[in-house]
Amino acid sequence: MNLVRNLHRTHNPSRNRSRRVTTAALALLTVATLGTTGAVASTATATSTTAKTAAAPEKKLVASSVLGSDYKYTLTAVRSPEDQYAATVELQVYQQKNGAWKETDLVTVGDVDGWYWYPLGGKGAVCEFSTSSSEPAPLTVSLLVTPSIGCSAPVHYVVKEGRVYAG
Secondary structure (H helix, E strand, O other): OHHHHHHHHOOOHHHHHHHHHHHHHHHHHHHHHHHHHHHHHHHHHHHHHHHHHHHOOOEEEEEEEEEOOOEEEEEEEEEOOOOOOEEEEEEEEEEEEOOEEEEEEEEEEOOOOOEEHHHHOOOOOEEEEEOOOOOOEEEEEEEEEEOOOEEOOOEEEEEEOOEEEEO
């Protein structure tokens, strides 16, 4: 308290100016130190977020079809971890067992990372997705490649007892 009173009692302008410069320098040093700590913390957070993103790729449900209480088919786009514009499309087959949908098969439609991510989430992404409840069940998939290219050639599958086969 005494020190603070002494600072205010001093009337020497050059002495006050040097104290203000010292105080400002200390304040800047404090801000710089805290800023660096914050940057390290935000880098750690960004790294943690990146690790989570790498562990769980981004997915979009493109189409789904439920056939009574027997089968459910889904087309899901999975964003590529290496190329932000690429995606893999997965066809999943589910069968109703004990009151819940259980996955019975999973196949890749086309090539891995063979689709463009953005068209698969937009309007008109599905050109054809025909399913059937017959056994064996024919299934056809055609998706939008890009708006300028248009739709992919139809890919035909057959589903027998919950398993997907090339058709």
